[in-house]
Amino acid sequence: MTTTEPRCPVSHTDYRHDGPILSHYAMASAEREAEPFYLNDATSHPFWMLTRYEHVLEAIQMPEYFSNSVSNALSPDRKVRFMPNNLDGEEHLRLRRVLNRWFSPAAVRGLDAVAKRRARELIEEFAPDGRADLVDGFALRYPTEMFLATIGMPVEDGPKFLGWVGALFANLYKGPEAEAAVVSIRGYFADAIEDRLRSPRDPETDFLSRMLHPEHGPRWLSHDDLTTVCLSLVTAGLDTTRSGLGYVFAHLATHPEDRRTLVGDPDLVPKAIEEFMRLYSLILQEGRLVLKDIDFHGLPMKAGDILWLGIASANRDPRKFSCPEEFRIDRPNTGHHLGFGAGPHRCLGMHLARHELEVVVREWHRQIPEYSLAPGAELIERGHQLSLRSLPLVWS
Numbered sequence: 001m002t003t004t005e006p007r008c009p010v011s012h013t014d015y016r017h018d019g020p021i022l023s024h025y026a027m028a029s030a031e032r033e034a035e036p037f038y039l040n041d042a043t044s045h046p047f048w049m050l051t052r053y054e055h056v057l058e059a060i061q062m063p064e065y066f067s068n069s070v071s072n073a074l075s076p077d078r079k080v081r082f083m084p085n086n087l088d089g090e091e092h093l094r095l096r097r098v099l100n101r102w103f104s105p106a107a108v109r110g111l112d113a114v115a116k117r118r119a120r121e122l123i124e125e126f127a128p129d130g131r132a133d134l135v136d137g138f139a140l141r142y143p144t145e146m147f148l149a150t151i152g153m154p155v156e157d158g159p160k161f162l163g164w165v166g167a168l169f170a171n172l173y174k175g176p177e178a179e180a181a182v183v184s185i186r187g188y189f190a191d192a193i194e195d196r197l198r199s200p201r202d203p204e205t206d207f208l209s210r211m212l213h214p215e216h217g218p219r220w221l222s223h224d225d226l227t228t229v230c231l232s233l234v235t236a237g238l239d240t241t242r243s244g245l246g247y248v249f250a251h252l253a254t255h256p257e258d259r260r261t262l263v264g265d266p267d268l269v270p271k272a273i274e275e276f277m278r279l280y281s282l283i284l285q286e287g288r289l290v291l292k293d294i295d296f297h298g299l300p301m302k303a304g305d306i307l308w309l310g311i312a313s314a315n316r317d318p319r320k321f322s323c324p325e326e327f328r329i330d331r332p333n334t335g336h337h338l339g340f341g342a343g344p345h346r347c348l349g350m351h352l353a354r355h356e357l358e359v360v361v362r363e364w365h366r367q368i369p370e371y372s373l374a375p376g377a378e379l380i381e382r383g384h385q386l387s388l389r390s391l392p393l394v395w396s
């Protein structure tokens with residue numbers, strides 16, 4: 001008896017390795033243009049890949065088939081179960097309901113004054129030097145401080161956090177330094193929880209006091225779970241924003257015409273940030289665990305398989321975005337990008353991230369309107385979850 005196996009090409013592309021800036025987008029775009037689906041066997045756990053916008057958008061909105069218990073196809077065996085990231089269904093929804101207000105547009109507006117002040121002060125510190133490695137310093141320090149401000153923790157704890165967050169992301173959660181950083185971050189929040197239990201603060205402005213509040217907080221969460229929520233926010237929010245700043249400034253340093261457009265008309269900054277989030281999707285992919293057998297447009301997946309939703313390749317799909325490799329501030333459908341995801345797990349911190357990026361782009365260009373890459377700089381991007389390893393900039 002012969003059986004007809006459905007055709008699915010095999011990809012050996014390993015997206016975990018470092019490479020020159022934009023090389024991962026080039027690999028993803030080449031694969032997308034050749035085929036809509038692949039089986040990727042480059043890691044110890046093979047996964048199905050969806051490469052095109054319409055399929056990624058459809059699948060990302062099918063939580064009944066595709067579970068978030070695996071949220072990264074490149075490391076499906078990660079030990080920590082992030083919250084809300086790795087929760088599904090009602091358990092996920094009820095936690096999002098509690099968390100959403102802390103990251104709502106109104107909450108972010110409430111931080112506007114401190115966000116602008118800290119951006120101005122930090123940039124003033126190094127502007128006279130005429131040079132800075134943006135990714136190594138400011139781009140992590142600023143989101144860290146803004147995150148602490150959002151949850152009502154002292155901004156002065158920023159430097160302490162920087163060491164931990166740096167260690168966590170240098171090798172993407174792997175290795176003894178990253179493990180020690182996880183212990184320290186958990187310890188920091190466990191101490192803060194103890195402190196709030198002894199002397200609760202205003203639950204309207206203090207995140208942990210709200211979380212522990214008998215009426216408003218998620219009563220079903222243990223204190224240990226609550227430290228996991230805090231750890232998850234740190235891992236989801238800080239490296240991503242640093243990475244976003246890296247690509248935005250790498251683009252503006254090498255495209256003086258776009259930079260001058262924004263310097264001349266700062267009202268264009270929000271549109272520019274949205275287009276940057278499309279063009280430079282630092283989240284290459286979101287992973288999912290297949291819950292039930294399904295034939296997805298001819299791709300037969302079985303319960304237990306791992307799925308790669310190609311966010312970055314979807315955002316550069318010419319079937320959806322014309323001239324997708326170009327930065328176009330007036331692109332009519334930029335807002336359809338998937339840089340912050342879609343569906344129930346859409347980024348919790350997207351309003352905060354957008355606001356941080358906008359504030360920094362405005363404030364930076366007020367103080368440093370002209371700059372370029374340091375001579376001889378070679379920009380390398382980390383594989384897996386994209387981020388520039390360094391971004392040396394110079395100005396006069």
Ligand code: HEM
Pocket residue numbers: 068071083084085086096147232233234236237238240241244282283286287311338339340341342344345346347348349350352353
């Ligand atoms: C430029 C910066 C950022 C980008 C590009 C980004 C991107 C994303 C994406 C694509 C997802 C969807 C993941 C999925 O569907 O599995 C996501 C989820 C998430 N993001 Fe962000 N993010 C950014 C900044 C932030 C910030 C600042 C925070 C908070 C401090 C944050 C917190 C989260 C959380 C908690 C989730 C999980 C949401 C859930 O599963 O319900 N992110 N982010």
